[in-house]
Amino acid sequence: MAERRPSPALDAGGRAWALAATACCLLPLLLQLPGPGGPAIGGLGLLVAAVSWRHRIPGWLRLLLASALIGLVLATARFAFGRDTGCALLAAMLAIKPVELFTLRDARSLLGFALFAPFATFLLDQGPLSLLLGLAGATLALAALLRLSELESAGERAVGSEAAGPGSPWRRLTAVWRLMAVGLPLALTAFWLFPRMAAPLWGVPERAVARPGLSDTMTPGEWIDLLGDDSPAARVRFFGPGPAPEEMYWRGPVLLDYDGRSWSRAEWLGGLPPAETVRGGRTWDYEIALEPTDRRHAVALELPLAAPDGVHLSHDYSMTASRPLASLQRWRLRSAAPVEFEPELRPMLRQLALRLPQGFNPRTVALARQWRREAGPDDEAVVQRLLRWVRSDFAYTLATPLPGRHAVDEFLFDEQAGFCEHYSSAFVVLMRAAGIPARVVTGYVGGYYNRFGEYWIVRRMDAHAWAEVWLDGRGWVRVDPTAAVAPERIYDTLEDLPQGGFDALVRMTPVMDFGDWMRRGWNDFVLGFDAARQQRLLQPLGIRELAPRQLIILFAALGGLALAWMLWLVARGERERDPVLRAWHRLGERYARLGLARAPHEPAARWTARVLAAWPEARALAALSARFEQWRYAADDGDATAARALARDLLAHRPDRKSGPETSR
Incomplete structure (x- = not known):
C-alpha cells in the first residue's frame, strides 16, 4: 500500500487568503447572533488568527480552548439546544479553527467549514444584507480555494507572480464570477419555476x-x-x-x-x-x-x-x-x-x-x-x-x-x-x-x-x-x-x-426610509414569492394560472436549456482557457475550411503529416506544429515570453487559398 504524501506547507499568501475568506463568511452569521455573542466570538477569532500567525498553539491548549468555548456558548444559551444555539456553536468553532492552519489540507478544511456559515445565516435572517454578505464570503472562499490550487500545482505559471498574470487576485475573483454567471440561468429558473409548497420560497422560517x-x-x-x-x-x-x-x-x-x-x-x-x-x-x-x-x-x-x-x-x-x-x-x-x-x-x-x-x-x-x-x-x-x-x-x-x-x-x-x-x-x-x-x-x-x-x-x-x-x-x-x-x-x-x-x-434622514423600502421590495419579490404567486407568474402573458403539470413541464424545459447552456460554456471555457491552445484551435478551423480539418483525437504531428501529403507547400504549418508540440510537451512552462510568441504566430498564420490543395478547389 502506497504511503500517503504529506500535504504541502501553506505559504503566507495562501494563509492570508484563507483567513480573509473565513472572516467574510463568518461576518453575516456574527451579525445575526443575539446579544453580545457576535462581537465576542468575532473578537476571539481575530485574537486566535493573530496568535496562530506567529506561534503554533499546542494541541492540549487547542482542546482546552474548544471545550471552554463550547461550554460558554451552551451556558449562555442556558443549555437550550436549537437553531440559535447551533448557529452560535458553528460560529465559535469556526472562529478558533485557524489554530490548525498549517498546510494546504488545513486551509481547504477551514474554507469548506467556513462555507457553512453563510448558509447558517439564512436560518436566522433572510434579508438582502445577509444575502450580499454571504455571496461576498462565498466568492472569497472560492477564490481562496483557487489560490490553494495554484499553490499546490507548483509547475503552474500562476504561482510565479502574485501581482499580475493568471494568478493575480483580480484574475481569481474574475474566474469565480464567471463560474457564478454560468450557473445563474439555472438558479433563476429554479427560483421562479421549481414547484413548491404553499409556504414561501425559503422553507426554513427566518429569524423573525x-x-x-x-x-x-x-x-x-x-x-x-x-x-x-x-x-x-x-x-x-x-x-x-x-x-x-x-x-x-x-x-x-x-x-x-x-x-x-x-x-x-x-x-x-x-x-x-x-x-x-x-x-x-x-x-x-x-x-x-x-x-x-x-x-x-x-x-x-x-x-x-x-x-x-x-x-x-x-x-x-x-x-x-x-x-x-x-x-x-x-x-x-x-x-x-x-x-x-x-x-x-x-x-x-x-x-x-x-x-x-x-x-x-x-x-x-x-x-x-x-x-x-x-x-x-x-x-x-x-x-x-x-x-x-x-x-x-x-x-x-x-x-x-x-x-x-x-x-x-x-x-x-x-x-x-x-x-x-x-x-x-x-x-x-x-x-x-x-x-x-x-x-x-x-x-x-x-x-x-x-x-x-x-x-x-x-x-x-x-x-x-x-x-x-x-x-x-x-x-x-x-x-x-x-x-x-x-x-x-x-x-x-x-x-x-x-x-x-x-x-x-438619523430619523430625519431619508436613508432609513430608503432602506426599509428596499427591504419591502425584497419581501415582495423574494420572501413573499410563494406557490400562489408562482402559479400567477405568467399572467402578463395572458396565462391566468399555471397548473402543477404545466409548471413542471415549463421548469423542465427551461432548466434543460439552462443546463445545456452551462455545459456548452464550461466545455468552451475548458477548451480555450489557454491562449496558445485557443490559437491552435483557431488555426485548425482555418485549415478545416480547406477540407483539411484536424480530427479531435488526432495528434499535431500526424495531422501535419496528413496536411503535407495533400499540400506539400504547407511547410510553415509544419514549423508551427513542431513549436506547438515542443511547448505542449517539452518546454518550460514558466517561459511566458515563448508562449506569447507562439500564440501570436499561430494566430497570424493564414494558409494560401490560391495555392491550396486540390481538395479545396
Whole structure:
C-alpha cells in the first residue's frame, strides 16, 4: 500500500487568503447572533488568527480552548439546544479553527467549514444584507480555494507572480464570477419555476420567527421588551387616502378572561360567528404585509369586513390563522369603523364581560360601586368620570414597578403612573366592578409613513392595549384611557419619549426610509414569492394560472436549456482557457475550411503529416506544429515570453487559398 504524501506547507499568501475568506463568511452569521455573542466570538477569532500567525498553539491548549468555548456558548444559551444555539456553536468553532492552519489540507478544511456559515445565516435572517454578505464570503472562499490550487500545482505559471498574470487576485475573483454567471440561468429558473409548497420560497422560517408577536395573554408590566423593538411588524399600503394616524387602531387579540393578574382570550368564542355590526363612514381598502412571528394572531384596521383565506374571523372581530404566521403574509383587506358593534349582547357574553375574580383589588371595587350609585343607570357618565380622573391625576411612564397581588389598586391609588397595559387593565376592571361590560383589546396603533415608498410601517414598538365598553344602543365602544393621559403619546412607544442629538438626526434622514423600502421590495419579490404567486407568474402573458403539470413541464424545459447552456460554456471555457491552445484551435478551423480539418483525437504531428501529403507547400504549418508540440510537451512552462510568441504566430498564420490543395478547389 502506497504511503500517503504529506500535504504541502501553506505559504503566507495562501494563509492570508484563507483567513480573509473565513472572516467574510463568518461576518453575516456574527451579525445575526443575539446579544453580545457576535462581537465576542468575532473578537476571539481575530485574537486566535493573530496568535496562530506567529506561534503554533499546542494541541492540549487547542482542546482546552474548544471545550471552554463550547461550554460558554451552551451556558449562555442556558443549555437550550436549537437553531440559535447551533448557529452560535458553528460560529465559535469556526472562529478558533485557524489554530490548525498549517498546510494546504488545513486551509481547504477551514474554507469548506467556513462555507457553512453563510448558509447558517439564512436560518436566522433572510434579508438582502445577509444575502450580499454571504455571496461576498462565498466568492472569497472560492477564490481562496483557487489560490490553494495554484499553490499546490507548483509547475503552474500562476504561482510565479502574485501581482499580475493568471494568478493575480483580480484574475481569481474574475474566474469565480464567471463560474457564478454560468450557473445563474439555472438558479433563476429554479427560483421562479421549481414547484413548491404553499409556504414561501425559503422553507426554513427566518429569524423573525423567534420574535414574539401579539400574545393571547397580557400581564401589566411585561411589554417593555416589545415596546423597545423598532423592527417592523407590518407594512400597509392604502389604495386611496388612508385614515389619520390617531385613527389607525390595528385590532389584534381581544382579552375577556381575567384572573386577578393576567388577561387572556376566551378561546371558545372563536367558534361563534362574527357579531352583528352596522358600519358607517368610509371603507378603507388596503394591503397589509405581516412580518413573520411565532404567533397565530393577525391584525387588521378596525373593523375588518372579512378575513383572508386561511384566517378565521372571531366573534369579536379578531383574526386568527390556522397555524403560526412563520413566514411573510400579504393580504388585501377592507375595513370600516362600526356605528353599532354588537348592539344586542347575549346574557352569557354579558356575564363573561362582567366577571371579576374574588378577593382582588378591594379599593377599586368599592370605588366603582360608589360611582355606580352616584351615576345611576348612566353608564357613559361612569366612563367619563374615570377618564376625567385619569386626565387630572395620572402620568405616563414606562418605568413601573412590578405589580403586587392587588395590581389595579396599586396603580389607581398609589402609583398613578404607567403605560397602556396598566391603563387598559385598570379601566376594564373598574368598569366591570361598576356593572358595565368591558374587555381589553390588544394590537398596534398608529404607524410611520414612509414617503419614499408611500406606505405605512407599523412597528412592534407600536404595540398597544385599549378598552372596549358595552353601552346600550351602541354596543361595544372603543375607549383608550392612555390617550386621556397624554394624547400626543397615543402611540405608546419608547420612540415618543424626548429624543435628540444623533438619534434625532438619523430619523430625519431619508436613508432609513430608503432602506426599509428596499427591504419591502425584497419581501415582495423574494420572501413573499410563494406557490400562489408562482402559479400567477405568467399572467402578463395572458396565462391566468399555471397548473402543477404545466409548471413542471415549463421548469423542465427551461432548466434543460439552462443546463445545456452551462455545459456548452464550461466545455468552451475548458477548451480555450489557454491562449496558445485557443490559437491552435483557431488555426485548425482555418485549415478545416480547406477540407483539411484536424480530427479531435488526432495528434499535431500526424495531422501535419496528413496536411503535407495533400499540400506539400504547407511547410510553415509544419514549423508551427513542431513549436506547438515542443511547448505542449517539452518546454518550460514558466517561459511566458515563448508562449506569447507562439500564440501570436499561430494566430497570424493564414494558409494560401490560391495555392491550396486540390481538395479545396
